[in-house]
Amino acid sequence: MNNKAVILGCNYYIGLSVIRCLGVHGIHTVAVDYSDDQAYGARSKYVSERLISPHYQEDERAFVDFLIDYAKKQSAPPVLFPCHDNYVEVIDRYLPELKKYYLIPQTEQGLYTKLMNKESLERLAKQHGVAVPETVRPEEPDFRVKVDQLIGFPCIVKPVDSPAFVAVFRRKIFKVHNHEELTEALEKVKQAGLEVIVQRIIPGFDDHMHTFDAYLNQEGKVTHWVTCQKYRQYPINFGASVYTRQKVVPELYEIGAKFLEAVGFKGFIEIEFKKDAETGKFYLIECNVRMTNFNHMLYKIGLNFPYITYRELTGDPLPPQAIREETNTVFWYLYEDLLAVRDYLRTKQLTLGQVLRTLKLRKVEAIWDPQDPKPAFAFAGIIAGKVLRKLRLKPARRIAQKSARKG
Template sequence: MMKNKAVVLGTNYYIGLSIVRNLGRNDIHVVTMDYEPSKYGVSRYVEEALLVPHYEKEEAALVQYMVDFAKEQEAKPVLFLSSDPYVHFLDRNFDLLKEFYLFPMEQKGLLSDLMDKETLLKFTEEYNIPTPEIIDIHEENFYERVLDEIGFPCLIKPRDSAEFVRKFREKAFRIRNEEELKAKLALLGDSDDVFIQRIIPGPESNCYSADCYYGPDSALMGFVTTEKIRQWPNNFGASTYAKQKWIPELIPLVHKLFQGIQYRGFAEVELKRDEFTNVVYLIEINVRFINFTEMLCALGFNTPLVYYRDSIGEPIPKKYVNYDTNVHWKYKYEDISAIFGYLNSGQMSLMRILVDYKFRKVSSTWAWDDPGPGLSFTSHAIKKAGAKLLKKIKRK
C-alpha cells in the first residue's frame, strides 16, 4: 500500500464515492472527511471515515483538524476535492494546506477564478474562446440592454453554482420575458452573485464536455469528450444520462487556455454548440472531480489515480480517448425525474428514450465490488419518497 494517504473532502454525493472507489481499487489508503454521515454509507474502500467540522460554519476548526491529522502521518496526504465549496475552501486556506498536503495546483486563487462565471471571461477573451454574452445586473440601462443585446428567453445564472443549486435546486433560472426577469431579481434580493446570460440555442445533444488532465509543465496527459443526453432540471441542469463521444474540435479549443495559464490537475469544460451558427461556446469550467468520474475510470482514464500519482511525483499514465466507445453513464435517481419531464414537455418520445437506453451503461452509484453504498442510497431514496408521499396524504 502507498505510504501517502488519500484524503477525500466531501462524500455525501456520488462524486466523492467515485474518487474513493477508484483509489481504493488501486491499493491506496483512503480517508474520508465530512461534516455529517453520508447517505451512501461507508464504502468498503474507505480505511478511515472521519466526521469533521463544517467547511464554512467552522472553517478555522476544520483547517486545524486537517493540519493536526497531516502532522500525525508518515508522509504528506494527498488532498482530493469533490465539490465546488471545497474548492473555495482550499483557495481560502491555500498556503497552509499546501504546507501539509499534496495537490497538483501551484497557483493560489486560480481554481476559484476559473469557476467564477464572470472572472472566467478574462481567460476566454484572452484566448479568443467564444462564450455566451452576459450582462451584469447593475449595468446602466439594464433592462434595455437585456432586450437589445441578449433577448428573451435568457438565463439568470449564479457566480457560485453550488450555493445557488443548494438554495433553488436549479443551476439557473430560465426567463421568458421582462416581467419574469423583474420577479426573479426581486426574489434574489440584493444579491450581487448573479448575472444575465444569453441562451445558446440547441438540443441537449449539443451540450458537450471536455475532461482533461494536465501534468507537469501543463502537458496534456489525457482526455475524454462526452455528449449530454438528459439532464435535471431539464435543459439547464446537471447530467443524468450522457455518453462518451469523440468530438475532435473540443480539445484544441480548451487546450490553448489551459496551456496559456499553465494549469495543472484535472478540469472539465462544459460547452454547447449553437444549432444555427455551429459555433461551440464555452459555458463553464469545473476544477474538481465530476459526475462522470466513474465512466472516465471505466474507459481507462482513472483521473483520481492520475491526480494521486501526479501529486506524489510519480509518472503519469497517458490516456487519450480519441474514438467512440458507445459507453454511457447514468444517475438513475434523478434520471427518472428527467425522463418524465422530457415526456411531459414533448421534447423526447418514449421510443427515443428506450433506444438511448440499450447501450452499455456505467452507474454513478452501484458497483458489484462495493454494493454497500448503492444499497444505502436506495434505502435513503425510498425513505425520502415515502416521507414526501405521507406529507401529501396529510395535506389532503
C-alpha cells in the same frame, strides 16, 4: 504507497467514485464528511478510514484545522481530493496553508475560484479567444435595452457564484421569458445578496452540451484528456449530467487544451461547452475544477483521473493518454435520469422511443456496482426514507388545509 488519499464529501456519488478509483489500486482512502447520516460513499469496501469533520460552512476555520491536524499525524503528506465545489472554495482560500501538509495539484491561489466564478471565467475566456454566450450585467447602463438587443428572450439569469446560488434556490439558473420575469428574478437574487449575470441561451437541445475533461501536469501541460456528449440532464435543460456518452470531438481539445495551458491550470478540470445548433460553433459555458459527475465512466473506459492525479503528485506519473476512439459507453445516474425522462416526456422535448434508443449503449452506473454493493443499498435506504417522510406529511397537510378552510 505511504501517501494516503483524503476524499472530501462522501454524501454524493462523485466522492464514491474517487474512493473506488483509488481503492482498486490499494491506496489507503480516507472518507471525510461532516455527517455520517447520508454519507453513503463511505460504505464502500474500498474505504480504509472514515472521519467526521466540522462543517466546512458552519466553522470553516475548524474544518481547515481538522484537516491540518490529521495531516500532521501522517508519515507522508496525503493527497487531497475535494468532491464538491464548496470544498474547492475552502481549499482555494487556504491553499498556501494546506499545501504545507497536503499534496494538491494547483499551485496558484485564486485560480480555482477564477474558473468557477462565471464573471471572471467570462473575462478569461474572452482574453484567450474562447467564445462565451453574450452577457449583460444588471448594473450596466441601458441594461434592459442591451437585454433586448444583444440577448433576447428567453434568456437565463446566471449566478456568479454557483454553489452559493444553488444553496439558496436549489437550482442552477433562472430562465426568464420577458421583462416582468426578469425583474422578479433579479429581485429574488438581490434579496439573497447574490450577484448574477444575464446570458443568451445558445440554441440547441441538451444533447448539444459537450465536455472536455483533462488533466494538466505540474508543468501546466495537458497529459490526459477525453471529450464527451451529454444526452440528458437533471434538472432538464440546465442541470447536471445524468446520461452522458463518451464522444470524440477533436475540436474541443483544440479549444480546451490551449485555453487551460494559457491560464496555467494544473490538475483535473472539466470544461462544459454548448454547440450552437444554428452555427455549429462551440461556446464555453462553465468549468468544473473538481472530479466530474461521470468520473466512473471515464475510469471504465481507461482514464482513471483520481489515480492519474495521485501518481503524479506522489512522484510516479503515468504516461500521457487520450481516448481517441468511440467506446459506445455512457454514464448513467438512474435515479435522477428517471426524473429527467419524466420531465422531458411531460414537456414533449423527447419521445419515449428516443429515450429507449439511447439505452442500447453500454452503461456505467453512478452508484450501483455488483463488486461494491453496500453504497447502493445505503443510498436506496436514504431515498426510501425521504419517500416515507413525504407520505407521512401528506395526511397532515390535508388536515391542516381542511382546518384552514373551516376557519
